[in-house]
Amino acid sequence: xxxxxxxxxxxxxxxxxxxxxxxxxxxxxxxxxxxxxxxxxxxxxxxxxxxxxxxxxxxxxxxxxxxxxxxxxxxxxxxxxxxxxxxxxxxxxxxxxxxxxxxxxxxxxxxxxxxxxxxxxxxxxxxxxxxxxxxxxxxxxxxxxxxxxxxxxxxxxxxxxxxxxxxxxxxxxxxxxxxxxxxxxxxxxxxxxxxxxxxxxxxxxx
Amino acid sequence: xxxxxxxxxxxxxxxxxxxxxxxxxxxxxxxxxxxxxxxxxxxxxxxxxxxxxxxxxxxxxxxxxxxxxxxxxxxxxxxxxxxxxxxxxxxxxxxxxxxxxxxxxxxxxxxxxxxxxxxxxxxxxxxxxxxxxxxxxxxxxxxxxxxxxxxxxxxxxxxxxxxx
Ligand code: SF4
Numbered sequence: 001x002x003x004x005x006x007x008x009x010x011x012x013x014x015x016x017x018x019x020x021x022x023x024x025x026x027x028x029x030x031x032x033x034x035x036x037x038x039x040x041x042x043x044x045x046x047x048x049x050x051x052x053x054x055x056x057x058x059x060x061x062x063x064x065x066x067x068x069x070x071x072x073x074x075x076x077x078x079x080x081x082x083x084x085x086x087x088x089x090x091x092x093x094x095x096x097x098x099x100x101x102x103x104x105x106x107x108x109x110x111x112x113x114x115x116x117x118x119x120x121x122x123x124x125x126x127x128x129x130x131x132x133x134x135x136x137x138x139x140x141x142x143x144x145x146x147x148x149x150x151x152x153x154x155x156x157x158x159x160x161x162x163x164x165x166x167x168x169x170x171x172x173x174x175x176x177x178x179x180x181x182x183x184x185x186x187x188x189x190x191x192x193x194x195x196x197x198x199x200x201x202x203x204x205x206x
Numbered sequence: 207x208x209x210x211x212x213x214x215x216x217x218x219x220x221x222x223x224x225x226x227x228x229x230x231x232x233x234x235x236x237x238x239x240x241x242x243x244x245x246x247x248x249x250x251x252x253x254x255x256x257x258x259x260x261x262x263x264x265x266x267x268x269x270x271x272x273x274x275x276x277x278x279x280x281x282x283x284x285x286x287x288x289x290x291x292x293x294x295x296x297x298x299x300x301x302x303x304x305x306x307x308x309x310x311x312x313x314x315x316x317x318x319x320x321x322x323x324x325x326x327x328x329x330x331x332x333x334x335x336x337x338x339x340x341x342x343x344x345x346x347x348x349x350x351x352x353x354x355x356x357x358x359x360x361x362x363x364x365x366x367x368x369x370x
Contacts, residue, residue, distance in 0.1 A: 129339075129341060129342060129343050162358065162359060165341065165356070204343055
């Protein structure tokens with residue numbers, strides 16, 4: 001609001017056109033194009049087959065916005081881990097599904113066949129001898145699938161890291177989504193890991 | 207030790223030294239067992255047969271290998287339901303290329319024990335029907351219970367996971 005050296009001179013306004021006489025609508029010279037058509041026309045100058053590409057893009061967005069959350073919601077509330085115990089951590093795994101901690105209230109039910117599972121909880125020491133069985137089990141599970149490395153052994157070899165027969169971390173074999181520390185982790189920690197995985201699944205976009 | 211067990215031990219020693227005048231090297235007392243027989247690996251198969259058929263030690267409980275750096279020892283633990291007791295059979299093998307006749311033809315339970323002994327302490331069992339890795343992955347390049355084996359950092363240990 002202080003004084004400035006330049007002064008702004010307002011331009012003279014164009015004269016206001018005479019309004020259409022009452023009772024007569026203004027003439028529409030071109031039919032209005034819907035948004036999709038305009039975008040297609042504009043894009044086709046640069047990209048061949050822009051119409052299909054745009055259509056699939058919009059369909060994908062719709063899938064992301066509408067269908068994906070429903071799938072994620074269903075998936076995260078019915079995680080089926082593989083019923084597979086490897087070492088001492090499997091005892092805590094069993095306790096987590098027992099009456100006291102009752103992981104089934106989160107919809108987590110261990111299944112005995114990898115074909116019915118979407119979650120692999122690696123609960124214990126993985127030796128090199130059993131490594132290819134683990135990979136086979138992982139590959140037998142249908143997509144989408146997740147992996148939880150439970151305990152120090154599965155995370156990084158744990159107390160057996162430099163031993164001659166132990167895989168130093170199961171992420172050398174399969175992609176891991178959630179790591180749970182502890183030797184062994186308590187059942188609460190396992191439940192916490194599962195809930196964290198559920199949050200990750202809810203945000204999944206792919 | 208009970209008097210009957212001592213009697214049995216003396217009886218066994220007499221019979222074995224008569225049957226194997228050169229290969230049988232002695233019977234030492236060993237706590238909790240009838241004793242430890244030391245024998246020459248050359249007579250292994252006949253000794254096993256004799257121990258099982260004549261002296262009724264019909265169950266092989268364990269095969270162990272010990273690395274004494276300049277020699278290597280193989281140790282069989284056998285159990286008799288008749289005498290209700292253990293007997294140890296031990297043979298000293300040379301450190302370079304240690305090998306002994308397999309016991310699978312006498313006690314079939316030796317099969318997996320010998321596979322384990324072979325992969326961990328590198329004692330070869332001749333004429334074994336199926337001498338391959340038991341606890342370690344196929345193609346493992348070390349014998350990890352030897353004293354010359356060094357612990358590795360995990361990155362140094364190159365293990366190929368065979369995908370079956
Ligand atoms: S992390 Fe600890 S409790 Fe779990 S399998 Fe390894 S040694 Fe056992």
